Amino acid sequence: MVHFTGDSATGQRLYLAHSTDGLHWNDLNAGAPVLHSPIGTKGVRDPALIRSPDGSRYWIIATDLCVRCGSTYTNGSPSFVVWESTDLVTWSQPWLINVAGAIPGGRNAWAPEAIWNPETNDYVLYWATNASLNGVFKYRIYSARTTDFRTITTPQVWIDPPGTTPVVDTQMTELPPGVGNYRYIRVSGDGQNTVEGTNSILGTWTNLGNLSSIGLTGNVVEGPVWMKFRDRDEWALYIDHLQNGVREYRPILTTNPSSVSTYQLQAPASYDMGGTPKRHGAIMTLTAAEEGRLLARWPNTPAQxxxxxxxxxxxxxxxxxxxxxxxxxxxxxxxxxxxxxxxxxxxxxxxxxxxxxxxxxxxxxxxxxxxxxxxxxxxxxxxxxxxxxxxxxxxxxxxxxxxxxxxxxxxxxxxxxxxxxxxxxxxxxxxxxx
Missing domain, CATH: 2.80.10.50 (Trefoil (Acidic Fibroblast Growth Factor, subunit A))
Structure with missing residues (x-):
């Protein structure tokens, strides 16, 4: 898991955690950051972690936003911060990709995600930008295509809830054949935490319900992130959950992401997020080689x-x-x-x-x-x-x-x-x- 921890200057860097079972997490690098951004606002949040289809390349894409160190939620950046790696442990110097600047009247760019689309042989990059459209100023989810996360096609509106309802966080997962009725499932932070399914990423999406059935509505939930368990057809939907005034990840388990009625919010005793706060991040199931490299690179070595x-x-x-x-x-x-x-x-x-x-x-x-x-x-x-x-x-x-x-x-x-x-x-x- 790659994540940030909060609004402090050091919290708006990138951290790593590791789990052998997908539910009990250990902080790597002694709970200290593993990447920071020297560019843009000099803070990063909401990271996405992408692996190329052949496993030869990886990217981290993050919101360029440093709250309380020069930026606010209303005057953020139109760009994302991007790192690239060939081994998941040695990362390039970061660069900025301006995505909101390509949207008429676009301001901030938040919560990037990306997925390989076999229909177009490139990546669909999607994110939230606040802009006016048809006289309504709000956050919508836009999408664009890219092959290198340096240049993108013209952004298109991808998710636009009715009226003035904004949407700021969306994350999707691909299901294997035989599981549910749809190949892709996405969850969006739109006040209802809507769950949708489709068989074509850029095609039509079908509303499958929302998380209100398990008591999650409004802004108590942010930053949904899907994770498939390595050894079985079961998924965890991690949600950045507000509870008792504190936000941290909490898992929802299901064997069929297409069926919202099967979603089960887990009790705190069934999982452990580790010592460092986990805010809006990304989870990748690792190969044995990837796991070995990460654990060797980021042991809990003390600061001296x-x-x-x-x-x-x-x-x-x-x-x-x-x-x-x-x-x-x-x-x-x-x-x-x-x-x-x-x-x-x-x-x-x-x-x-x-x-x-x-x-x-x-x-x-x-x-x-x-x-x-x-x-x-x-x-x-x-x-x-x-x-x-x-x-x-x-x-x-x-x-x-x-x-x-x-x-x-x-x-x-x-x-x-x-x-x-x-x-x-x-x-x-x-x-x-x-």
Whole structure:
């Protein structure tokens, strides 16, 4: 599950959780974000997770909205933030795709979703935009086609409830042959939480009922997301549910998504969402290979600091992508790293507040750089942790690809140098500490 956690600045980043049974969830990466957006509003919400039909490519598409850090629900962005990956663990730098700008009078773009459409051999991207149409200003669901999530066809109105009723969240699932009467089922956050079915994504949809039969009406429900259990023909419809003033996901189970009468809202004792709040996200059933890669990439490694041996009030920190040692680091996260299994061997240092960014040497100077997935980056960002050159109870870090050089500070700046003097040995010695 990829999700956000709430309206705080750190909550509007992307988080991962993992489940072996689809009902009991464990936070990955020690409950810390795994992706953040440095573009647009610098906040992301409502992520969708898409796998290509052949499993060779993945995309995350998210609402570009950072509430309480410059944006509001009424002056959001017309664009989505998109990441791309070939392995589900190393992601590209994000880009923006402007979708509401292609709609006359369109303003915000919310809650993107996408599904492969075999009839047109491309993806149907769909989302909510508020715009005036026939004299009525409200949120409607629009759709467009795309092959790369960089360019889209002209958006078309896809869901438009009668009158002034808006719709802001829609998510759909594809059913296997023999289950129900329809190939696709969608649920929409339209005040009634309408359930519809069709055999053609861009064709006619049939109203199958709504969630009022299980007591869910109005805005107590947001962000519906479908999940098929891996080992059986049973589905969970996760809903972003308002209960006692708190929103969090809650599952509805069914063996026939086409039949609303079979939907069963689960009691809290039957599921566990983990320690981190789960807000509007996406769930993907993983292959064994995908699962192995994800669990290896995002273990619950603690956040730690690197304390200087000869300036013990100073810690390694990043500052505008530069790397140095400073006292009294603020924000404190700038001096926190997760010591990951080395990208090419032993240990690599991943930033806590900029996940995906690692300490890397370039021209023997250090920078905080985004992992581009290349072998060169892996080598430059990998070090052997050895006994401290000035004190064996501390640590020193030998370069993987320049084994005659070590991480050291010089004039408070981090460098990669040969170590030949007593001063240099002190400069190249650090304590790994909380």
């Amino acid at each position: 600091r690197l304390q200087s041996y000869n300036f013990q009030d100073r810690y390694v920190r990043h500052l505008n992508t530069d790397v140095r040692i400073d006292p009294n680091v603020s924000p404190a996260d700038d001096a926190q790293f997760r010591l990951r299994p080395g990208l090419a061997g032993t240990v690599s240092f991943e930033s806590v507040n900029f996940p995906g960014y690692f300490l890397r040497h370039a021209g023997y100077d250090f920078q905080l750089a985004y992992n581009n997935g290349t072998a060169q980056f892996a080598a430059d960002a990998t070090f052997r942790q050895v006994a401290g050159l000035a004190d064996p109870t501390w640590s020193s870090f030998q370069s993987y690809n320049y084994p005659d050089r070590y991480i050291r500070h010089y004039a408070y700046q981090l460098r990669l140098d040969p170590i030949t003097t007593t001063t240099a040995r002190g400069d190249a010695t650090f304590r790994v500490t909380n």
